[in-house]
Every structure is written in C-alpha cells, then in structure tokens.
Amino acid sequence: MTENLSNDPIYNTNWCDVPKEIKLKCIKTMEFKERLSLRCTAKTERSLVDSQKIKIFCGRFYMSHFQLNFLPIESMFRSFKNSDEAVEFTNYILKIGVFRFIDFHYHDLEAMNFTEQISAECISFHSSENKTVVDVLQKLKAGVKSIMINAKEGINDYAFDEILAISHMWINEDSEIGTIFQLSRTYQGPRPSEFQRIFLEHFTDHIVSNTGKRIRIRTNNPDHHILLERGLDYNFDDDDEREVCCDQFFRLIVISAEMKESEYDDKCMKWICVIDSENYSDYDDDPDAYVNEYLENIENDDQVENGELNPNVEDDDDW
Amino acid sequence: MSSTEQGTSSAAPAEPTTAPESAAAPEVPESFYYVHGKDKVVHKVSAGALQHSALIHGMISNLGYTEEQAKANPFPFENIDGDILQMVVDWCNQHKGKPTPPEDTNLPKQKEKLFDLVLAVNYLEIKELLTYCCKQVAMMVKGKSPEEIREIWMIPTDAEDEAAEKEAKKRAGKEAAGETAAAAGDAK
Incomplete structure (x- = not known):
C-alpha cells in the first residue's frame, strides 16, 4: 500500500514551483498593498491576484484618488496619474473588493466607466451625477443593505x-x-x-x-x-x-x-x-x-x- | 531496511501514561506508526499526532497494524527531505490533542525550508499547519516592492517567461524533427 508513495516527485523550493492552489492560499492571507505589488511582478501572478476577493471595510472613490480602509487597521490612499489609470484601477478594486461601505464622489463632468460588478452592503453617493448613480446601481450584486444618495452639494437632477x-x-x-x-x-x-x-x-x-x-x-x-x-x-x-x-x-x-x-x-x-x-x-x-x-x-x-x-x-x- | 529509528520528542511520550486508580475505565494503550523521508531516517509517531495529517490518517485508519507490523512497514515519503519531515513530525507531536494556536512562531524563516515545508504539508494534508505556513510565506513579502518580491521569490519577468517558452518550443521542435529523422532512418 505504501510502496507507490516513493514514486512521487521531489519538490523544488521556490514560489514558481508552488502549486496554484497553494499560491492562492498565500495570496488570501496577504494584505492589499502586497497583493498590488505581487500583481505587478508578472502576468501569471497578476491573474492569480485578480482572482482573489478581499474584504474592504470602507472604500472612497474619487476621479483623482481613492482611499481604502481595512479592518483592523490597514488603510491605503493613492492618487491617480490620469483618468485612464483611475478607470482601470477603480474597476480592479471594485472587481476584487467585498465592501462593507463604499462611497462614490464623482462630480460634474467626471465619468467613470464601471465595468465590474460591485459587492457592497452600504453604498453612498456624494454629489454624483444621475448617470453615475444609475451605472453603479446597475452593477450592484445582491446583498445591499442600504443606498444613500446625497445630492446636497449642487447636483440636482434626480427625478422624483x-x-x-x-x-x-x-x-x-x-x-x-x-x-x-x-x-x-x-x-x-x-x-x-x-x-x-x-x-x-x-x-x-x-x-x-x-x-x-x-x-x-x-x-x-x-x-x-x-x-x-x-x-x-x-x-x-x-x-x-x-x-x-x-x-x-x-x-x-x-x-x-x-x-x-x-x-x-x-x-x-x-x-x-x-x-x-x-x-x-x-x-x-x-x-x-x-x-x-x-x-x-x-x-x-x-x-x-x-x-x-x-x-x-x-x-x-x-x- | 537499514534505518535509524528516532523516538518521539518529550512532547509526546512513547509510553502511555498510567491511568489514575480512581478512573473507571482503563486507558487504551496508544498506537504508534513509523514514517521516513528521503534520508530514510525513521520517525516513530503516535496515531494521535498523525491525526493532523489527513493523508496519513486515511492510510492508517483501516490498516489495523500491530506494533510489530507498523514498525516493519514504515510509511515512505521519499519526496520529503528528512529535516522537513522532522519538522512536520515535531509539529504534529507538539499539537497532539491540543487546540491549534492562532500563530506559530516555530516555523522556519528560511525561504527554501519554508517552501519545502509548505509543499510537504500540502502533500500530507495538514490543514492547520498549511495555513500557518501560507501566512509565513505572505509575511516574506510584507512591505516589499514588485522588484523586491520578484527577487525574493525568483519570479521571472514576462519577457523572461516568453523567452523560456520560445526556447522550450524550439527544443521540442528539434526533438520532434530528430525523432522523425530517426524513424525515417529505421524505415530505410
């Protein structure tokens, strides 16, 4: 019964020889910053990192920057170099993020091309245009507990x-x-x-x-x-x-x-x-x-x- | 098989402890099994400690070996280095019948040892230890830049990957052409 065990391969010892499922298990335990770094190393690593969801307590999205807070303490702030990067990066975070709270702060003339489904419990819009609100609502996955639309700061085109x-x-x-x-x-x-x-x-x-x-x-x-x-x-x-x-x-x-x-x-x-x-x-x-x-x-x-x-x-x- | 038998560590005494006189039922003597790695060094491990490994537990559960039979038939894990198997055995002994702590500070910090341990633990299906090891692997790159991660984990760049792929294809093509030529020569 035990004889055939000796036919198994001798293992090598670096990251590239680790099976995909173990890599994914390791990635799951990484914090967001390390995941971002790892996904920049090579295409194969990027696809692995992008396949893993991450819990984000609160995310705030602007056209110029974003801010993420993770429990218990990690937080991250990053400015975008241009609108292309903003669209790409925001969609990446929306793709992998499972949010408790998510806030969108897109003002006049700013347009975000949302391509990913959004998983969040509580969503807030702050002075966002009607288009942004509708785009986001169409992308929401099940499980939303509250949606808040704040039109106080000037945007006023919500139709009753x-x-x-x-x-x-x-x-x-x-x-x-x-x-x-x-x-x-x-x-x-x-x-x-x-x-x-x-x-x-x-x-x-x-x-x-x-x-x-x-x-x-x-x-x-x-x-x-x-x-x-x-x-x-x-x-x-x-x-x-x-x-x-x-x-x-x-x-x-x-x-x-x-x-x-x-x-x-x-x-x-x-x-x-x-x-x-x-x-x-x-x-x-x-x-x-x-x-x-x-x-x-x-x-x-x-x-x-x-x-x-x-x-x-x-x-x-x-x- | 010529081998050096190693007894269990102090955390897992080989001899079962005697039950107090007041106990109603006598304790069942603990059974032991034997495993060895690539270095052929045999480790004596209790069935209780081996329960951490789903693979070994599955193998021994229906064997019904006597002590002599178990000793005569150690489980060979020749794909696992001896020192790595020793680490695994030590961990299983230390955590025998105990709730597993949230962190394990005794895991190796050396990259090569850690990856070997990860692979061995994955093979032996020791779920808790695998979780610890994966956390440890993740800690290796905490706060590191993409370049630093690439260096620490020896991750080839996309260009290197593509070059290696091209080379492999080229080699495979040459080998196929060689085989075709040889087959044609045989036919003549």
Missing part, C-alpha cells in the same frame, strides 16, 4: 418620478416588511406638495389612507402595505415661497397590512438624522425627547432654526 419607481419595484418584487427608502429635499428640489401630488397620481388605485403626513398604499401582496411618511411638519398657510425654502424628509417603508395607525413610529428624528446628521440629531434616547415631540407639531417655518424647534404647535395634515 424615478425615485417613486422604488414603490413600483417593491410592489413588483414583493419586498420584505421593514424595507426602507428615505430621501430628503433641499430648497433646490421639488416642493413637498409637488412630491405628494406625484405620489398620489402614481398610486391612485392603491391608496389605503391619506392623512397628509402619511400615505398608505396596498401592494400586490395582501399582507404588505407601503407607507410614505413625511418627516417634518410645517404650516405654510399657502405661502409658496416658504414651502420652497424648507428642508423636508420622506420615508417609504414596507409594513404589515395588519399594522394599525396607532402603531406608526412617530420618532422621525431617528431616521432623519441618518440622512442629515449635520443638522439633525437623534435624541431618542433622551427621556425628555422634546425635539421629536415638538418637531411633529410645528406651526411655521420660523420655528426651525439651527435645528431648534418651537414646542407650541398643532398637528398639520397638509403636505
């Missing part, structure tokens, strides 16, 4: 029609209870009343209830509803100019059809501060929790100033 299509998508795909989509509008965006009008038009045949602050629609699944919630309450007294100036926050959430109105979560600050942590904070843990209480009852927009809110208010059901 497209965003409302999320509701259609959830209806078509029968999304799970708890699935959330949140958005905010600034003074540059369409006014909240216009948003409500578009939403109602889209779902005329699906409306279950409309309280002004919340619109509830049915889905194709009799057990699931979708709730559109407005965050902040203002009383504009038909003052169009003031409505235009104010920030507003909206949330779409898939809920159980059994959910009663008394069970709605009124603590809107919890989700507003996720979108705009600079101007709003989550005071939910504070036993006084006055911000949220008062926020729901603002009489006029003068009461929102530097995030401080006036408590003397009444409920407003108008959008």
Whole structure:
C-alpha cells in the first residue's frame, strides 16, 4: 500500500514551483498593498491576484484618488496619474473588493466607466451625477443593505418620478416588511406638495389612507402595505415661497397590512438624522425627547432654526 | 531496511501514561506508526499526532497494524527531505490533542525550508499547519516592492517567461524533427 508513495516527485523550493492552489492560499492571507505589488511582478501572478476577493471595510472613490480602509487597521490612499489609470484601477478594486461601505464622489463632468460588478452592503453617493448613480446601481450584486444618495452639494437632477419607481419595484418584487427608502429635499428640489401630488397620481388605485403626513398604499401582496411618511411638519398657510425654502424628509417603508395607525413610529428624528446628521440629531434616547415631540407639531417655518424647534404647535395634515 | 529509528520528542511520550486508580475505565494503550523521508531516517509517531495529517490518517485508519507490523512497514515519503519531515513530525507531536494556536512562531524563516515545508504539508494534508505556513510565506513579502518580491521569490519577468517558452518550443521542435529523422532512418 505504501510502496507507490516513493514514486512521487521531489519538490523544488521556490514560489514558481508552488502549486496554484497553494499560491492562492498565500495570496488570501496577504494584505492589499502586497497583493498590488505581487500583481505587478508578472502576468501569471497578476491573474492569480485578480482572482482573489478581499474584504474592504470602507472604500472612497474619487476621479483623482481613492482611499481604502481595512479592518483592523490597514488603510491605503493613492492618487491617480490620469483618468485612464483611475478607470482601470477603480474597476480592479471594485472587481476584487467585498465592501462593507463604499462611497462614490464623482462630480460634474467626471465619468467613470464601471465595468465590474460591485459587492457592497452600504453604498453612498456624494454629489454624483444621475448617470453615475444609475451605472453603479446597475452593477450592484445582491446583498445591499442600504443606498444613500446625497445630492446636497449642487447636483440636482434626480427625478422624483424615478425615485417613486422604488414603490413600483417593491410592489413588483414583493419586498420584505421593514424595507426602507428615505430621501430628503433641499430648497433646490421639488416642493413637498409637488412630491405628494406625484405620489398620489402614481398610486391612485392603491391608496389605503391619506392623512397628509402619511400615505398608505396596498401592494400586490395582501399582507404588505407601503407607507410614505413625511418627516417634518410645517404650516405654510399657502405661502409658496416658504414651502420652497424648507428642508423636508420622506420615508417609504414596507409594513404589515395588519399594522394599525396607532402603531406608526412617530420618532422621525431617528431616521432623519441618518440622512442629515449635520443638522439633525437623534435624541431618542433622551427621556425628555422634546425635539421629536415638538418637531411633529410645528406651526411655521420660523420655528426651525439651527435645528431648534418651537414646542407650541398643532398637528398639520397638509403636505 | 537499514534505518535509524528516532523516538518521539518529550512532547509526546512513547509510553502511555498510567491511568489514575480512581478512573473507571482503563486507558487504551496508544498506537504508534513509523514514517521516513528521503534520508530514510525513521520517525516513530503516535496515531494521535498523525491525526493532523489527513493523508496519513486515511492510510492508517483501516490498516489495523500491530506494533510489530507498523514498525516493519514504515510509511515512505521519499519526496520529503528528512529535516522537513522532522519538522512536520515535531509539529504534529507538539499539537497532539491540543487546540491549534492562532500563530506559530516555530516555523522556519528560511525561504527554501519554508517552501519545502509548505509543499510537504500540502502533500500530507495538514490543514492547520498549511495555513500557518501560507501566512509565513505572505509575511516574506510584507512591505516589499514588485522588484523586491520578484527577487525574493525568483519570479521571472514576462519577457523572461516568453523567452523560456520560445526556447522550450524550439527544443521540442528539434526533438520532434530528430525523432522523425530517426524513424525515417529505421524505415530505410
């Protein structure tokens, strides 16, 4: 039984004689910088390195540079020499990276030709053009937990029609209870009343209830509803100019059809501060929790100033 | 077979320890097997230590050798250098029946020894030790540039690869032509 063992080859002793599967095992334990160096040594090594995924805690991509953070401590920053290198390198990282967080910061006139599928849990866009957003979303693999689109810094071409299509998508795909989509509008965006009008038009045949602050629609699944919630309450007294100036926050959430109105979560600050942590904070843990209480009852927009809110208010059901 | 038998290290005593009197069931005596490498030096290793090697464990599990039979039939690993097999045996003895630590500082730092160890461990299918070895291999190039890695690991450049490939093709062509000419000569 043991005799044929002696016919096995005598091993040599350098990297080039190591079997491919062992090389891959070694590469798996390498940090990103070493992988980059190894892939520059020869074509064969490059193809091996490129076949290996690597977990990246956070990646930030710009047209001029990128920054990667790995757990527990490794981080990497690199500038691109030109746009060709930016495209090639970014696509390489997107190909091998399995991201927890990934941020895209592409501004006007910058275009990234995404060729690789993107694996990430949480994606953020910062002032990216609509094209970038759509390109990335089309490349996303399954497993995404959150997508944040920040259009605050000047880019302003997101169409509400497209965003409302999320509701259609959830209806078509029968999304799970708890699935959330949140958005905010600034003074540059369409006014909240216009948003409500578009939403109602889209779902005329699906409306279950409309309280002004919340619109509830049915889905194709009799057990699931979708709730559109407005965050902040203002009383504009038909003052169009003031409505235009104010920030507003909206949330779409898939809920159980059994959910009663008394069970709605009124603590809107919890989700507003996720979108705009600079101007709003989550005071939910504070036993006084006055911000949220008062926020729901603002009489006029003068009461929102530097995030401080006036408590003397009444409920407003108008959008 | 003329060979030098080497006993197990102190980490794995050859003689089974006696069970305390209070123990209900008597301990089963530990069985031992024998392995040798290219240098023919035979190593006596306990079955418990050999469990780390999926290859050897698979080989011995159904043999049912007596001590004498095992001694008379050492497993020959002639593709493994003696000193490398010694390292493997030592590691198996040290980690017999113990949870494997996250890092192993006793692995060789020398490139040649490490690659030999990697290949031997891969052949013997010792999963944990292979993981350690691969980490050690990766550490060899930590912080190194592509040029430095190429030098440390003797990786040929693409140009060198292509030249070697051309040379090999040329040689193969010549050999094929020689064989054809010889066959034609035989036919005449």
